[in-house]
Amino acid sequence: VIYLDHHAATPLSExxxxxxxxxxxxxxxxxxxxxxxxxxxxxxxxxxxxxLATHLNVQPADLVLTAxxxxxxxxxxxxxxxxxxxxxxxxxxxxxxxxxxxRAVILPDALEELLQPEDALVALQWVNHETGxxxxxxxxxxxxxxxxVPLFVDACQALGKLPVDLASLxxxxxxxxxxxxGGPASAGALWVERGRQLEPRIVGGPQERxxxxxxxxxxxxxxxxxxxxxxxxxxxxxxxxxTLRDRLEHACLxxxxxxxxxxxxxxxxxxxxxxxxRSEILVAALDVEGLCASAGAACSxxxxxxxxxxxxxxxxxxxxxxxxxxxxLGPETTEEDxxxxxxxxxxxxxxx
Ligand SMILES: Cc1ncc(COP(=O)(O)O)c(C=O)c1O
Numbered sequence: 001v002i003y004l005d006h007h008a009a010t011p012l013s014e015x016x017x018x019x020x021x022x023x024x025x026x027x028x029x030x031x032x033x034x035x036x037x038x039x040x041x042x043x044x045x046x047x048x049x050x051x052l053a054t055h056l057n058v059q060p061a062d063l064v065l066t067a068x069x070x071x072x073x074x075x076x077x078x079x080x081x082x083x084x085x086x087x088x089x090x091x092x093x094x095x096x097x098x099x100x101x102x103r104a105v106i107l108p109d110a111l112e113e114l115l116q117p118e119d120a121l122v123a124l125q126w127v128n129h130e131t132g133x134x135x136x137x138x139x140x141x142x143x144x145x146x147x148x149v150p151l152f153v154d155a156c157q158a159l160g161k162l163p164v165d166l167a168s169l170x171x172x173x174x175x176x177x178x179x180x181x182g183g184p185a186s187a188g189a190l191w192v193e194r195g196r197q198l199e200p201r202i203v204g205g206p207q208e209r210x211x212x213x214x215x216x217x218x219x220x221x222x223x224x225x226x227x228x229x230x231x232x233x234x235x236x237x238x239x240x241x242x243t244l245r246d247r248l249e250h251a252c253l254x255x256x257x258x259x260x261x262x263x264x265x266x267x268x269x270x271x272x273x274x275x276x277x278r279s280e281i282l283v284a285a286l287d288v289e290g291l292c293a294s295a296g297a298a299c300s301x302x303x304x305x306x307x308x309x310x311x312x313x314x315x316x317x318x319x320x321x322x323x324x325x326x327x328x329l330g331p332e333t334t335e336e337d338x339x340x341x342x343x344x345x346x347x348x349x350x351x352x
Contacts, residue, residue: 002337002344003292004248006330007129007157007269010182012223019226020184023219030215032207041218048225052176052189055159055231057167064190064198064211065221069156069177070095071201072190075212076152076173077123079190079198084120087111087149090312091133093297096123096154107312108135115147122151126158126174130296130309130326132265134162141170150196156180156188160234161266172196178220181234182331183227186220230331237331242267244338248327251342255349260310260320269328271296271310273320274349279306282325282348289344294326 029037086100150172160181279295
């Protein structure tokens with residue numbers, strides 16, 4: 001198959017698979033146990049924590065490891081908002097949007113006008129999962145600092161695609177998921193600024209300095225650590241991916257699609273709409289021909305309500321949200337994949 005759904009999940013490299021298998025063999029014990037077997041599991045976890053801290057330019061102790069990006073987002077939003085009003089955007093991932101019990105939903109451009117002094121938290125993403133839009137997070141951080149409201153940033157789609165330096169960002173908490181950068185889906189992390197109160201979501205133990213109870217899966221965390229080793233290579237690959245992505249996008253436009261993309265975006269994704277098509281039918285037709293693609297967020301695949309992101313971005317052209325196709329690339333994507341994907345797209349669209 002041709003896999004063009006890297007924004008949903010990334011393949012595990014041999015190295016990541018080996019790190020996970022090794023931890024399953026050697027580090028299966030409870031990482032809180034004081035004995036040698038427990039210490040072996042703890043060592044894998046702390047190695048990943050240190051590696052992630054180095055990449056993010058933060059202190060390891062300020063990282064809470066989680067079982068994925070959604071958990072990190074839930075913890076960041078609910079742990080900081082503590083029941084207060086959250087200012088967030090209609091274009092956010094459901095992991096953030098649905099975590100805010102009381103929320104004001106905006107388009108991020110409106111942050112400055114809509115932010116109220118009584119707001120408990122601003123929760124916005126760095127890179128959009130559907131369009132690849134890069135948000136001006138430094139600007140959000142400045143506005144939030146000026147107004148004295150903490151900022152949570154969902155960086156699940158940013159790490160591995162953009163340089164991420166949290167020391168200079170100025171956010172209060174930032175979430176990551178391993179499955180978007182070559183790691184397993186069951187590992188993630190939340191960075192929280194020193195001194196910031198975070199109410200745990202999962203309770204029942206002192207793990208992660210009381211911020212996230214429960215035994216971590218040392219094998220998944222080890223896989224995350226191995227994936228982090230390839231981050232510099234991932235970043236260095238972005239220019240190549242932009243060229244391949246543009247080729248793919250031009251082919252879609254030549255087949256009659258319109259592009260749903262913002263001005264500033266990452267190299268790994270094109271999002272287009274084929275008027276007259278339903279996303280789910282197009283994605284299924286491509287799947288039959290061996291092309292794995294998506295209509296938008298994988299967690300809403302099979303849902304026929306259309307993309308909430310595109311509905312928010314194009315309120316006057318609702319058809320875009322119902323006929324969207326997201327093609328996303330990663331380091332494993334080759335020129336041959338793109339050539340074959342274009343052939344499949346041409347066959348499926350022309351046949352209709
Ligand atoms: C922007 C964004 N936030 C959060 C998540 C949730 O991450 P996970 O799949 O690791 O739970 C995703 C996954 O697609 C995402 O794209």
